Amino acid sequence: MRSRLSVLFTVILALGLVCGCSLAKSKAKAIANRVILRPTPLDLQVGIDKEANKNSPVAMDVVLIKEKNFWKTAQGMSASDWFAHKSDLQRRYNKKLQVSSWEWVPGQAVAPITVKIPRRLNGAMVYAAYPSPGTHSAPLPAGGKVSIALQREDFTIEASK
Numbered sequence: 001m002r003s004r005l006s007v008l009f010t011v012i013l014a015l016g017l018v019c020g021c022s023l024a025k026s027k028a029k030a031i032a033n034r035v036i037l038r039p040t041p042l043d044l045q046v047g048i049d050k051e052a053n054k055n056s057p058v059a060m061d062v063v064l065i066k067e068k069n070f071w072k073t074a075q076g077m078s079a080s081d082w083f084a085h086k087s088d089l090q091r092r093y094n095k096k097l098q099v100s101s102w103e104w105v106p107g108q109a110v111a112p113i114t115v116k117i118p119r120r121l122n123g124a125m126v127y128a129a130y131p132s133p134g135t136h137s138a139p140l141p142a143g144g145k146v147s148i149a150l151q152r153e154d155f156t157i158e159a160s161k
Contacts, residue, residue, distance in 0.1 A: 039116075039117035039118070039119060039121065039142065039143055040117065040142075040143030040144055041114050041115060041116050041117055041143060042062070042114070042115040042117055042124065042140065042141070042142070042143050042144065042146065043112060043113070043114050043115075043144065043145045043146070044062070044112065044113040044114075044115065044146055044147075044148060045110075045112055045113075045145070045146070045147045045148070046060070046102075046104070046110040046113065046147075046148045046149075046150065047110070047147065047148070047149045047150065048104050048105075048106055048107060048108050048110065048150045049106060049107070049149070049150060049151045049152060050106050050107040051106060051151075051152045052104075052106040052107075052150045052151060052152060053106065053129075053130055053131075053150070053152070053153075054131070054132070054152060054153070055106050056106070057103050057104065057105050057106075058103065058104055058105075058106070058128055058129065058130070058150050059083070059101070059102070059103045059128070059129040060101070060102050060103070060104070060126065060127065060128045060129070060148075060150070060155075061082065061083075061086070061099055061100065061101045061102075061126070061127045061128075062099070062100045062115055062124065062125070062126050062140065063082070063097060063098070063099050063124065063125045063126075063127065064097070064098040064099075064115070064117065064118060064121055064124050065093075065096065065097060065121070065122050065123050065124065065125065066095075066096045066097070066098075066118060066120055066121055066122055067093050067096035067097070067122065068122050070089075070093055070096065070097070070122075071122035071123040074123070074125050075123070075125070075139055077125075077127075077135075077137060078134075078135040078136065078137055079127040079128055079129055079130065079135065079136035079137045080129075080136070082125075082127040082137065083127065083129055086099070098118060100113075100115055104150070117142055117143050121142050123139060123140075123142065124139065124140040124141070124142055125137060125138070125139055125140060126138055126139075126140050126148065126155075126157065128150060128154075128155050130153060130154060130155075132153040132154065134153070134154055136154060136155065138155075138157050140157070140159075141159050144159060144160070145159070145160045146158070146159050146160070147159075147160070
């Protein structure tokens with residue numbers, strides 16, 4: 001199995017070098033990273049509106065899920081459910097969940113955040129604590145650049161390629 005991966009990696013790399021095309025090189029690099037199981041990190045750019053969360057601090061969690069059954073559950077879970085059961089879920093799923101937590105005040109400038117993606121990831125979710133009606137949760141791509149805008153009563157997400 002390992003020798004097949006080495007051969008595939010070599011062929012893809014050679015193809016990228018022979019073509020000389022930046023598109024071919026970037027595709028070859030992306031495929032090579034997947035072949036050797038090096039997931040792309042999740043680069044977050046978080047913007048916080050001056051009136052975010054009705055002018056109150058906003059708690060936000062990014063949850064990386066390596067448990068197939070919980071991934072299905074997490075996609076339908078609201079942020080209020082997540083925050084209410086967070087410690088129990090972390091205890092139950094232990095190393096199958098990787099949780100990154102922050103809390104910001106409205107208008108605060110946030111430096112770019114890089115979240116390392118583990119191997120064998122089933123999915124990623126973002127949860128933001130808002131008292132207004134709504135789920136305030138969304139799935140995230142498993143790597144790449146994502147902009148999250150924390151607004152007055154909810155947040156928006158924009159993934160870029």
